[in-house]
Amino acid sequence: MSQPRLRLLGYLLDPLTVGDFRSQFFIAGSKLSGSLAYQDPPINMDIPNGRTAVWRRGSGWDRIQLRLFWHMQRVFHFGGSSPQLGPLEERLLEALWERGNATVRDLVNGACQDLAYTTVMTTLDRLFKKKLLSRETDGRAFRYAPRFTREELHRQVAGEAFRQLMDASSVSSLPLSYLVDVLTERDEQLLNHLHQVVEAKRRELRGSESRRGEAPSKKPSQKQDTKIKI
Amino acid sequence: MFAARGIAVSLSVFVIVYGIVSLAVSLCWRAGQRHSRPYPVRRIADLLFAMRMFPLVTAAVITAAFTVPSFLLLEPRAIDEPLGYVPLVLGIGGALLGILGIANAGIALRSASRQISRWTSAAQPAESCGAVPVIRISPVSAITLPAMTAAGILRPRVLLSGAAESLLTANELQTALNHEVAHVRRRDNLKRLLLRLVAFPGMKNLEGAWLEATEMAADDAAVSNACEALDLAEALIKLSRLTPLEPSAVLTAALIHSPASVMNARIERLIAWSDERLVSLPRFSPRYGLGAALATLALFAMTYSQLLAGVHTATEWLVR
Numbered sequence A: 001m002s003q004p005r006l007r008l009l010g011y012l013l014d015p016l017t018v019g020d021f022r023s024q025f026f027i028a029g030s031k032l033s034g035s036l037a038y039q040d041p042p043i044n045m046d047i048p049n050g051r052t053a054v055w056r057r058g059s060g061w062d063r064i065q066l067r068l069f070w071h072m073q074r075v076f077h078f079g080g081s082s083p084q085l086g087p088l089e090e091r092l093l094e095a096l097w098e099r100g101n102a103t104v105r106d107l108v109n110g111a112c113q114d115l116a117y118t119t120v121m122t123t124l125d126r127l128f129k130k131k132l133l134s135r136e137t138d139g140r141a142f143r144y145a146p147r148f149t150r151e152e153l154h155r156q157v158a159g160e161a162f163r164q165l166m167d168a169s170s171v172s173s174l175p176l177s178y179l180v181d182v183l184t185e186r187d188e189q190l191l192n193h194l195h196q197v198v199e200a201k202r203r204e205l206r207g208s209e210s211r212r213g214e215a216p217s218k219k220p221s222q223k224q225d226t227k228i229k230i
Numbered sequence B: 001m002f003a004a005r006g007i008a009v010s011l012s013v014f015v016i017v018y019g020i021v022s023l024a025v026s027l028c029w030r031a032g033q034r035h036s037r038p039y040p041v042r043r044i045a046d047l048l049f050a051m052r053m054f055p056l057v058t059a060a061v062i063t064a065a066f067t068v069p070s071f072l073l074l075e076p077r078a079i080d081e082p083l084g085y086v087p088l089v090l091g092i093g094g095a096l097l098g099i100l101g102i103a104n105a106g107i108a109l110r111s112a113s114r115q116i117s118r119w120t121s122a123a124q125p126a127e128s129c130g131a132v133p134v135i136r137i138s139p140v141s142a143i144t145l146p147a148m149t150a151a152g153i154l155r156p157r158v159l160l161s162g163a164a165e166s167l168l169t170a171n172e173l174q175t176a177l178n179h180e181v182a183h184v185r186r187r188d189n190l191k192r193l194l195l196r197l198v199a200f201p202g203m204k205n206l207e208g209a210w211l212e213a214t215e216m217a218a219d220d221a222a223v224s225n226a227c228e229a230l231d232l233a234e235a236l237i238k239l240s241r242l243t244p245l246e247p248s249a250v251l252t253a254a255l256i257h258s259p260a261s262v263m264n265a266r267i268e269r270l271i272a273w274s275d276e277r278l279v280s281l282p283r284f285s286p287r288y289g290l291g292a293a294l295a296t297l298a299l300f301a302m303t304y305s306q307l308l309a310g311v312h313t314a315t316e317w318l319v320r
Helices: A003-017 A021-033 A060-076 A087-099 A104-109 A117-129 A150-168 A173-211 B002-035 B041-074 B085-122 B162-167 B170-185 B188-197 B204-222 B226-240 B260-271 B286-319
Strands: A044-046 A052-054 A133-138 A141-146 B134-137 B148-151 B157-161 B252-254
Touching (some): A087 A104, B041 B204, B085 B188, B157 B170, B170 B188, B170 B204, B204 B226, B226 B260
């Protein structure tokens, strides 16, 4: 077997035999398909089990590999790729989440009056092909309904974004540490925001109680007593 | 050989029923949760736990009430027929399931005991809160303490750290303690132990939903008006700032066990607290339950022999 074919076989087998096949494969596929930043050749890409490869642009065999890897990425991704939604697609999804289900005419007459009928129809069809909507015939038209709730879709999108973030770095601990920093910072901001909301609610309660002429039942949160009240 | 055949057949039926019912529950529990949304959250928590335990209870009842009696009463003892490949495999599977479940629960119990012993190595008893003992836990070198947690299964108690006690006001501390006492009264730690016994693939989401519901149920039980709800919300916010956040020990109900982004939902729910959550659950008269139980027993008594014959025929098919 020739060297390029052995190399290709190695790439194909490695994802199936190594535990972290998705990240390895996605890196390979994404680099080849150009969806991630591509490093100028030649680069050495370490493949598990000690095999290495040198990528070379330009040869016909590499173009074949590129096409093959793109297809393998689609196959082995198992539909896990995040649905990239445009603004119009998001808007229509939001409208469907609010309504539950709708035909094109319902949306055009309702929340999307500024859009043309054909635009809404095409976009809904696109969402259906992305498997984000289900549809059933309603007379001569289709009635569309979301297949996922808002939370489920956001979870899928966020999960895929995190996976791509992890795969983008050769050192997986780097993205994780950045993520922890960001989350910690966001946690702190969230807690501060929640604290402000609680204080605002307390003021509102005190205000409503004083308007009713009652004494406030609880004092604002001040350190009062360390003794446990039994 | 008769006894071995009986054990294998019984375990086989147990495994089959357990697997089928578990699969049904894992596919249908979300629908049950959706339909129970109008009800108080503690009912939802009870329903989720009941759904989680339903496969084990069903399989145990069917095995004990039908399979074993049908084998003992209807299987000829003199015939020495082979065990059969299917009952043998399923029987071994059932035995392994039981052993793994018991081992899982035992490991969790031992881990929890060790962790609690470490935490309470320098503990001082405080007075009880609602007849539940409260223990003040002091820092021990290199051991991260939980802010506040309900620990223990047979003799549950609330562990309170000095950091939490000094950080919270009296009202906030009281509502936080009430939350932990609610966990103790609902025996949530015992339920967690039971969940360890009945592992099945695909049930993690159901268990996660139950955990979430128990926390909200404990929040509801801890407060009786909007001010107390805000006190508890503020307690959660303050204790969430205590770092580092260590994963809580198994079989304990820590007040803070998730990062702030996950606690967000609980805190916002407390902020939006309304008197409607105080609605008491309708109490059904025990006469209805007794009546239903007697009717079921009467039905079974009338049809028991036919049921046993049917079960025996089914197990014969299994052996073949």
